[in-house]
Amino acid sequence: MARSRHALAALAAAVALTSCSAPAQVPVETSRPTPSPSPLPSTLAKFTGQKLEWEPCTPYASNELSRRSFSDKSTECARLTVPLDYQDPAGDTITLGLLRRKAADPATRIGSLVVNPGGPGASGMNAAAAYARSREAAPLVRRFDLVGFDPRGVGASRPRVRCSTDAEWDADRASDSESDTSPAGTAKQLADARDYGAKCAQRTEHGARLLANIGTRDVVRDLDVLRAVLGDEKLTYLGYSYGTQLGAAYAEAHPDRVRAMLLDGAVDPAQDIAESLVTQMAGFQGAFTEFAKRCAAREGCALGRDPAAATQRFQQLVRPLSTRPVPAGNRKLSFEDAVTGTSAALYSPGNWPSLEAALAQLAEGRGESLLALADGYYSRQRDGGYAGTVDTYFAVRCVDFARLSDRAAIDAAHQRMLRGAPFLAGGTPDMSELDICSSWPVPPTSSAHVPKADGLPPPLVVSTTRDPATPYDQGVRLAKDIKGALLTFDGVQHTVFLGGNECVNRAGIAYLLDGTLPAEGTRCS
Structure with missing residues (x-):
C-alpha cells in the first residue's frame, strides 16, 4: 500500500536568515473581557x-x-x-x-x-x-x-498502534503491486486495504x-x-x-x-479527506517544480538542464523500477520507495542537495541514497525496526474524516491527485489512503467543517x-x-x-x- 506524505519532517524545515517586511507590531486587543475557564466534568477529577x-x-x-x-x-x-x-x-x-x-x-x-x-x-x-x-x-x-x-x-x-510487522513493512515497500491497474490488480489493492485495517484492530492492544x-x-x-x-x-x-x-x-x-x-x-x-489529498499533491508538484529549477542550474543534474522537461526525465528514471528495482546496499530500491524518498525530500530546501545526489546516483543504477530518504520518512531504524508512525497516521486520519466509500468518487479523487502531481504519474502514492479509510474497522468520530x-x-x-x-x-x-x-x-x-x-x-x-x-x-x- 502506498503511504501518504504526512508531515514527519515539520521540525526539519530550515532556511537561511532572511528579511522581514512590515515589522511593526500591534498588541492584542485588551478591552474585550476574558471569560474564566468553564469547569471540568467532575467525572474526570481523578x-x-x-x-x-x-x-x-x-x-x-x-x-x-x-x-x-x-x-x-x-x-x-x-x-x-x-x-x-x-x-x-x-x-x-x-x-x-x-x-x-x-x-x-x-x-x-x-x-x-x-x-x-x-x-x-x-x-x-x-x-x-x-x-x-x-x-x-x-x-x-x-x-x-x-x-x-x-x-x-x-x-x-x-x-x-500496531498494524504491520517490520518484515511486512519491508515486503510491502519492496512490492510495486500498486502499479497494476488491471481489474485483478485493483481488486488485490482493495483486499490489501481491508486486510491492513483488520490487522490494526487485531494487533493493537484494546483493538x-x-x-x-x-x-x-x-x-x-x-x-x-x-x-x-x-x-x-x-x-x-x-x-x-x-x-x-x-x-x-x-x-x-x-x-x-x-x-x-x-x-x-x-x-x-x-x-474533506479527498480534497485534502488533492491539494497536498498539487503542493508537492509545486515543490518539485522549484526543486527542478534549482537542480537544472547545476552541472550534472540528473533531471537535465531544462526544468520544463524535469517531470518527464524523473519518470524515465523511476518508472523502470516498477519491474526492475535497482541495488541499494543489501536491499533494493522499488518504484514506491523512489517516489516516497523524493517526496520526503521535497518538504524542505535543506534536503534538496541530498535529493540531487540521490537522483544522480539512481541515474548510475544505484538506489542507496533514495532508499535512505524513504527509510527516514517511514521511521525505519538501522536495525530494521519501524517506529509505527505511519500506522498511527492512518488510524487517526481514518476517524478524523467522514468516510468516502463511493468507488466512483474515490477513483475520481485518485485521478485528480495524479493530474495535480504529474511527476508522480504511473504510480499510486497517496492512493491507498482513501481505500484504507473506506473500509476502516471503526466509524469516524469527526468530520470536515468550518x-x-x-x-x-x-x-x-x-x-x-x-x-x-x-x-x-x-x-x-x-x-x-x-x-x-x-x-x-x-x-x-x-x-x-x-x-x-x-x-x-x-x-x-x-x-x-x-x-x-x-x-x-x-x-x-
Whole structure:
C-alpha cells in the first residue's frame, strides 16, 4: 500500500536568515473581557487531579532518535493517565508520554508551552527535546516550561498502534503491486486495504476500542487533561501541520481555556479527506517544480538542464523500477520507495542537495541514497525496526474524516491527485489512503467543517506561500475562520517557525511571550 506524505519532517524545515517586511507590531486587543475557564466534568477529577512523577527520560526511549534526544539531563519525563474512552471514564485507562524542560528563569516563568509537531503520528516528546537544545527557542525556554506529549498510540504512549510487522513493512515497500491497474490488480489493492485495517484492530492492544478513540476528538480531551494537570488555567500551545488541526479543534471545544496559540503549516478543517489529498499533491508538484529549477542550474543534474522537461526525465528514471528495482546496499530500491524518498525530500530546501545526489546516483543504477530518504520518512531504524508512525497516521486520519466509500468518487479523487502531481504519474502514492479509510474497522468520530471558536483570544497562524504539504490558502482560511492574525512566509518548505527565519521567529516569540500580534499584512522572506 502506498503511504501518504504526512508531515514527519515539520521540525526539519530550515532556511537561511532572511528579511522581514512590515515589522511593526500591534498588541492584542485588551478591552474585550476574558471569560474564566468553564469547569471540568467532575467525572474526570481523578485524571485532572493526578500528580505527575517526573523522572529521567532515558527509559521512555523507544527508538534511535528518542534514545539520543532523551539523554539530555535538563529534561524530565512522566506518564499521564487518561481514559481509554471518555464516555466511560471509570473504565480502562491508557498513558501518554510527556517530556518537560523547566523554565530556565523561574522568576519570570509564564507557564507551560505545549508543543505538537504534527503527523498525525509524530512525537511531541522528540520535538520538545529538540527545542530544549535550540538557540532559536531559547527565549521561550527561558520563560516557559517546554512540554511535549506523545498523543495516544504514539511513541512512548501506551499502548501504541500496531498494524504491520517490520518484515511486512519491508515486503510491502519492496512490492510495486500498486502499479497494476488491471481489474485483478485493483481488486488485490482493495483486499490489501481491508486486510491492513483488520490487522490494526487485531494487533493493537484494546483493538477496535483504541482505534475508535484515537482521533483528534479524543486527543483534544487529553490535551485539556494535560493542561489541568500541569497547573495552567489556560493553554499556551504551539502546533505544526496536523498539530494546527489539533489546536483548532481545542480552540473550538475550549475557547475560554486558551491563553495563546501559534499554528504553523495550517490544515484546513473544512476540507474533506479527498480534497485534502488533492491539494497536498498539487503542493508537492509545486515543490518539485522549484526543486527542478534549482537542480537544472547545476552541472550534472540528473533531471537535465531544462526544468520544463524535469517531470518527464524523473519518470524515465523511476518508472523502470516498477519491474526492475535497482541495488541499494543489501536491499533494493522499488518504484514506491523512489517516489516516497523524493517526496520526503521535497518538504524542505535543506534536503534538496541530498535529493540531487540521490537522483544522480539512481541515474548510475544505484538506489542507496533514495532508499535512505524513504527509510527516514517511514521511521525505519538501522536495525530494521519501524517506529509505527505511519500506522498511527492512518488510524487517526481514518476517524478524523467522514468516510468516502463511493468507488466512483474515490477513483475520481485518485485521478485528480495524479493530474495535480504529474511527476508522480504511473504510480499510486497517496492512493491507498482513501481505500484504507473506506473500509476502516471503526466509524469516524469527526468530520470536515468550518471551525467556530467564539471568545477565542486571537491566535497567530503562520502560512508559507509554497508549502508542499499544507498549501498557503489553507492558512489564510484558518486564520479567517478562527479570527486570528496571519503571518505570511514567502518560501518553499513545510512550516518555518523556529526553523531558521529570524523574521518569523521574532514575530512568533513576541506573540507567545506577551500576546503581541504582527501588524496585518506582515510578510517574511
